[in-house]
Amino acid sequence: xxxxxxxxxxxxxxxxxxxxxxxIAMTRxxxxxxxxxxxxxxxxxxxxxLLVHKGEGPAFDYLHLHYxxxxxxxxxxxxxxxxxxxxxxxxxxxxxxxxxxxxxxARHDWNVVPVTPTIxxxxxxxxxxxxxxxxxxxxxxxxxxxxxxxxxxxDFATSLVWSSRPGQELPILIVVANNHYGIxxxxxxxxxxxxxxxxxxxxxIRHARVDGCDPxxxxxxxxxxxxxxxxxxxxxxxxxxxxxxHGHSSSTGGxxxxxxxxxxxxxxxxxxEGKLTGEQAAAVWDERRRALKADLExxxxxxxxxxxxxxxxxxxxxxxx
Amino acid sequence: xxxxxxxIRLALHYGEENLxxxxxxxxxxxxxxxxxxxxxxxxxxxxNSPLDERGIVGMATGxxxxxxRPVAEIQFCDYMFxxxxxxxxxxxxxxxxxxAYHLPMVVMTPVGSGIHGSMYHSHxxxxxxxxxxxxxxxxxxxxLDAYGLMLAAIExxxxxxxxxxxxxxxxxxxEPIPGEPEDARELHNRIDAxxxxxxxxxxxxxxxxxxLVPIGKAKRMREGRNATVLTYGRLAPxxxxxxxxxxxEGFSFDLFDLRSLVPLDWDxxxxxxxxxxxxxxxxxxxxxTNFGEHLIRGVIDRAFGELEAAPVLCAGAxxxxxxxxxxxxxASVPQLPNVIAAMRALAVAPAREAGGRGFxxxxxxxxxxx
Ligand SMILES: Cc1ncc(C[n+]2csc(CCOP(=O)(O)OP(=O)(O)O)c2C)c(N)n1
Numbered sequence: 001x002x003x004x005x006x007x008x009x010x011x012x013x014x015x016x017x018x019x020x021x022x023x024i025a026m027t028r029x030x031x032x033x034x035x036x037x038x039x040x041x042x043x044x045x046x047x048x049x050l051l052v053h054k055g056e057g058p059a060f061d062y063l064h065l066h067y068x069x070x071x072x073x074x075x076x077x078x079x080x081x082x083x084x085x086x087x088x089x090x091x092x093x094x095x096x097x098x099x100x101x102x103x104x105x106a107r108h109d110w111n112v113v114p115v116t117p118t119i120x121x122x123x124x125x126x127x128x129x130x131x132x133x134x135x136x137x138x139x140x141x142x143x144x145x146x147x148x149x150x151x152x153x154x155d156f157a158t159s160l161v162w163s164s165r166p167g168q169e170l171p172i173l174i175v176v177a178n179n180h181y182g183i184x185x186x187x188x189x190x191x192x193x194x195x196x197x198x199x200x201x202x203x204x205i206r207h208a209r210v211d212g213c214d215p216x217x218x219x220x221x222x223x224x225x226x227x228x229x230x231x232x233x234x235x236x237x238x239x240x241x242x243x244x245x246h247g248h249s250s251s252t253g254g255x256x257x258x259x260x261x262x263x264x265x266x267x268x269x270x271x272x273e274g275k276l277t278g279e280q281a282a283a284v285w286d287e288r289r290r291a292l293k294a295d296l297e298x299x300x301x302x303x304x305x306x307x308x309x310x311x312x313x314x315x316x317x318x319x320x321x
Numbered sequence: 322x323x324x325x326x327x328x329i330r331l332a333l334h335y336g337e338e339n340l341x342x343x344x345x346x347x348x349x350x351x352x353x354x355x356x357x358x359x360x361x362x363x364x365x366x367x368x369n370s371p372l373d374e375r376g377i378v379g380m381a382t383g384x385x386x387x388x389x390r391p392v393a394e395i396q397f398c399d400y401m402f403x404x405x406x407x408x409x410x411x412x413x414x415x416x417x418x419x420x421a422y423h424l425p426m427v428v429m430t431p432v433g434s435g436i437h438g439s440m441y442h443s444h445x446x447x448x449x450x451x452x453x454x455x456x457x458x459x460x461x462x463x464x465l466d467a468y469g470l471m472l473a474a475i476e477x478x479x480x481x482x483x484x485x486x487x488x489x490x491x492x493x494x495x496e497p498i499p500g501e502p503e504d505a506r507e508l509h510n511r512i513d514a515x516x517x518x519x520x521x522x523x524x525x526x527x528x529x530x531x532x533l534v535p536i537g538k539a540k541r542m543r544e545g546r547n548a549t550v551l552t553y554g555r556l557a558p559x560x561x562x563x564x565x566x567x568x569x570e571g572f573s574f575d576l577f578d579l580r581s582l583v584p585l586d587w588d589x590x591x592x593x594x595x596x597x598x599x600x601x602x603x604x605x606x607x608x609x610t611n612f613g614e615h616l617i618r619g620v621i622d623r624a625f626g627e628l629e630a631a632p633v634l635c636a637g638a639x640x641x642x643x644x645x646x647x648x649x650x651x652a653s654v655p656q657l658p659n660v661i662a663a664m665r666a667l668a669v670a671p672a673r674e675a676g677g678r679g680f681x682x683x684x685x686x687x688x689x690x691x
Contacts, residue, residue: 058387097419106418113386114418118406124375125410128383128391131344142383158376165371313415314455316423320478321388 001216003275009050009215010270011284013042013263016071018288019080022296023087023102024246024254031300032087035250037103038068040243041177043262044212047219048175049075051226052143054110058136062111062129064122064144067103068177069115072145076110081295090302098305108321120146120153123174127162130170130235139230145175149182151196163235164203171229173222174200174237177212179244183252197239205235212240213262322493323501323508325485328464329360329429330512331498331529332471333392337365339531340475344384346370347377347394347429353519357396358431358490362514363524374400378407378428382414385424390475395430398484399444405453411480412455427474427481432460433555433605434654435488440642442487443650445606447553450482451582451615457536458582460484462557464494466580469534477536486555499530539586541593545573547668548599551590551616553579556603556655563660572668574601582612590616591623600632601667605654608636629672635663 020039026032038045049072053061065072070083082094086105089098095105096114106114113125126144133140144159163170176196180187188194197207206228210221218240225236243259270276323331336342344366347356351369355362370377374395381393395401401408408428415423434443451458457479461467467485474481493505502508511525542557543564552560557578564574575593579586594600600620602613613634620632637643637654644650655663 062383062387093419095419095421096417099419100417104417106421108418108421114410114414114422116410116417118410121379121407121410124379124407125383125386126379127376128380128385128389129387130383131380132384132387132389135343154373154375155379158371158373158379161371161373162376162380313418313420313423315457316415316420316478318478320390320425321423 001219006216006270006275009046009219010267010276012046012075013071013215013266014284015080015288016042016046016074017263018285018292019070019074019083020246022084022292024250026084026087026296027250027254031296032089032102034101035087035254036067036101036248038070040179040245040259040261041068041212042071043215043266044177044218044240044242045069045071046075047215047222048072048143051219051222052076053140056109056111058133059138059140060111061140062113062126062133062142064113064126064129064142065105065115066122066146066177067101067115067117068147069105069145070103073105073112080292081299084292084295084299085302088299089304090299091305092302120150120155122146123159124155126172127159127170130163130172133171134168134233141171141173141226141229143173143175145177147182148176148178148180148187148196149185149190151176152190160200160203160205160237164205169234171233172235173225173229174235176237176239177242178239179242181244181248183248195239197237200235200237205237207237207239209239209241212242213260213265215262215266322495322505323464323498324491324493325461325464325467326358326360326490327508327512328468328494328498329471329485330362330364331501332468333361333364334526335472335529335531336392336475340472341390342366342392342475343389344368344391346380346391348372348396350394355514356394358487359513360429360490361394363512363522374404375407378404378411381426381428382407382411382424385426386422390425392427392429392475395428397442398430398432398446399441401430401446408456409453412453414455415479416455423478424480425478427471427483429483429485431487431490432484433486433488434643434650435486435555437645437647437650438487438643439645443643445604445637447484447582447604448606448610448612450484451612455480456583457481458484459536459580460486460554460582461580462486462489462554462578463496465496465498465532466534466540468498469532470536470580472531473533473536476533481536484554488555489558499532500528502527534580536581537584537586538581539589540578540580541575541589542578543574543576545575546597547572547574548601548664549575549577549590549593549597550601550603550664551577551579552603553582554604556605556660559655559657559660560603562657563664566661567664567668570665572665574664585619587619587623590620594620594624595627598627598629599667600628601635601663602633603635603655603660603663605637607639608634609639611636630667630670633663633667635660
C-alpha cells in the first residue's frame with residue numbers, strides 16, 4: 001500500500017471519528033434526539049468504502065449497510081454535513097428528509113439502499129440485488145454489512161442459503177462486523193461459536209476473519225474478498241472484529257468505553273514509520289473539527305420538515321426508475 | 322372460459338412479454354409444478370425458491386431495488402406472517418428514503434377459506450395487509466378481474482399485494498380474457514401442464530391482449546335500492562347469489578365488489594350509500610379489527626347523515642382458526658344463508674326516525690344470522 005493511500009485512509013478515519021463525536025455532542029446540545037453510529041469501525045469501514053465500485057445500477061456495487069457504516073459513506077465521498085442534517089432531522093437531510101434516525105442512509109445514485117433500524121433484514125434483501133447482478137454479469141457486486149448479534153436472526157441464514165444455491169451462486173460479499181455485543185448482551189453468553197463467518201463453511205461459501213481494527217489488514221482482506229466475488233460471481237463471507245468505542249447508542253449513554261482504538265493505533269504506527277508527524281496528525285483532527293463546527297452552524301439555520309409533507313412519497317407516482 | 326388460475330397465468334405471461342416482468346418466483350412456482358394452484362405453469366421467468374418466506378420477500382425487494390420487476394408468491398397467505406417486517410420495509414422504502422427509492426413489486430398470495438383448509442390454509446389477511454402503509458392491495462373475484470388487476474399491479478411503481486381467493490382459483494368466469502380461445506378445452510390443451518413427465522412440455526400461449534382493471538375502482542355488480550353491500554373475494558359471488566334469491570322476495574341491493582382495498586373507491590361507496598341509506602359489509606376475516614370496520618368508519622365520516630340504520634358487518638367469527646370439520650368452517654366464516662339473513666335483516670329494519678334517539682341496533686355477529 002503506498003503512503004498516499006495510507007494517509008488518505010488516516011484522514012478519512014479521522015473525519016469519520018470526528019463526525020461521530022460531533023453527532024454524540026449534538027444529542028447533548030439539543031441538536032438531535034438519538035445517536036447510533038460507528039466509532040470503532042472506521043478501520044474496516046473506510047477501506048470498504050474506498051474499494052466500492054460506486055455508481056448507479058447493477059453494473060456497480062449495491063450497498064446494504066447498517067447504522068455503523070458512516071465511515072464507508074464518507075470514504076465513498078459523502079459530505080459530512082449531510083449526516084449532521086439527518087441528525088438534526090432537518091428537511092435538507094438527503095437520506096430521509098428528516099424521517100429516519102441518523103446514519104440511516106439512502107442514496108440512489110450510489111446504490112446505497114435504505115438503511116433500516118430493523119436488525120438483519122438487509123441480509124434478506126441483499127440477495128435480490130445480487131440476483132439481478134448475477135443475471136447482468138459484469139463486475140458489479142452486492143455488499144451487505146451488519147452486526148454479530150443480529151446474525152442469530154433467520155435473515156443471516158437466508159443470505160447463506162440463497163447465495164449458494166447450486167448453479168445460482170450470487171456475487172455477494174457478506175460482512176459481519178463483530179463487536180462482540182448486542183446492546184448489553186455479550187456474544188459469548190449467547191453463541192457457542194465465536195467465528196460467525198465459519199457458518200458459511202457447510203454451504204461451500206469461502207470465508208475469512210480479519211482484524212477490523214487494522215485498516216491495512218482490512219484493506220487487503222476486503223480487496224481479496226471483492227476480487228473473488230467480482231471475478232468468480234460467488235459469495236464470500238467476511239467477519240471483521242471491530243470495537244464499539246461509544247457503546248451501543250445514546251440510549252446507553254454514548255460515553256467513551258475502554259476498547260481497542262484502531263484509529264489511534266494506526267496513527268501511532270504511521271508516526272513510528274515516519275509517514276506522518278505528530279503535528280501533521282493534529283492538524284488533520286483540527287481541520288476536520290473546525291469544518292464540522294461550521295457545518296453545524298449551517299445546519300442549525302435550516303428548516304425542519306413541513307408538517308404538511310407527512311404523506312409525501314407514501315406512494316410513488318412517477319415513471320419507474 | 323379461463324379459470325382464475327389460468328387467467329393469472331395468462332396475465333403473468335403477458336407481463337413477461339410486454340410489461341418487463343423479470344422474475345416470477347416462490348416455493349414450487351417454477352417447473353415442474355408451476356405453483357400449488359397452477360398459476361405459474363409454463364412461464365418463462367418462473368423459478369423455484371428455497372422454503373423461506375422472509376427470503377422471498379427480501380429477494381423481491383432486492384430485485385425491485387436493482388431495477389427488476391418481480392412477482393413473488395407466498396404459497397398460502399397463512400404463511401406470510403413470518404415475513405411481516407420485510408413486507409413493512411418494502412412498504413416504507415419510498416417514504417423512508419423521502420422518495421429516493423420506490424419498489425415496483427407484486428406479492429401474490431392466495432387468501433381465504435372454502436377449500437377445506439382447516440387451521441392453516443383458511444386465513445384471511447386483508448385486515449393485516451391493509452395495515453401496512455405503502456402497499457396497494459387488490460383482490461379479484463373473477464378471472465377477468467384477476468387478469469386485469471394483475472396487469473395493473475405489475476405496471477404500478479409501488480408494492481402491490483395481489484390476493485386471489487383460494488376457493489375461486491378453479492372457478493370459471495363469464496367474460497373472456499381478450500385473446501383467450503373460445504373453447505375451454507383448447508385453452509386447457511395449450512397452457513395447462515400435462516400430468517406425468519413435463520420435462521419436454523412447453524405451453525402454446527394464445528395472443529392475449531392488454532386489459533387493465535385500474536387499482537382503486539370498485540365494480541358495481543348489481544344495482545339495487547334496499548342497501549349498499551360492500552364485499553370482495555370469495556364472498557362476491559356469494560353476495561350475488563344472495564341478491565338473486567332476495568330479488569324473488571322483492572328486495573334488491575346495490576352490490577359492490579371492491580376489488581381494490583388500498584386505495585378504496587370512496588366515491589362509488591359514498592354515492593351508493595347516499596342512494597340506499599343502508600350499509601352492509603361482507604367479508605370472511607375474523608370480526609375484531611376487521612377491515613370492514615374501517616369501511617364502516619369511512620362511511621360514517623363521509624356520509625353519516627345519509628344512514629337510516631346502523632351499518633352492519635357480516636364477518637367471520639373471532640376464533641383462532643377455521644375448524645377442519647365442515648360444520649365448524651361453516652359456523653366460522655359467512656356462508657350463503659348467513660349472507661342472505663344479514664341482507665334481509667338490514668333491508669327490513671325500520672328506518673331511524675327523524676329526531677329519534679339513534680340507530681336501530683342490528684346484530685353484527687355471524688352467529689345471529691342463522
Ligand atoms: C429485529 C430487531 N430486533 C431488536 C432490535 C433492537 N436492537 C437494536 S440494535 C440491537 C443489537 C444489535 O446487535 P448487533 O447485531 O451485534 O449489532 P451492533 O449494534 O452491535 O452493531 C438490538 C437488539 C432491532 N433494532 N431490530
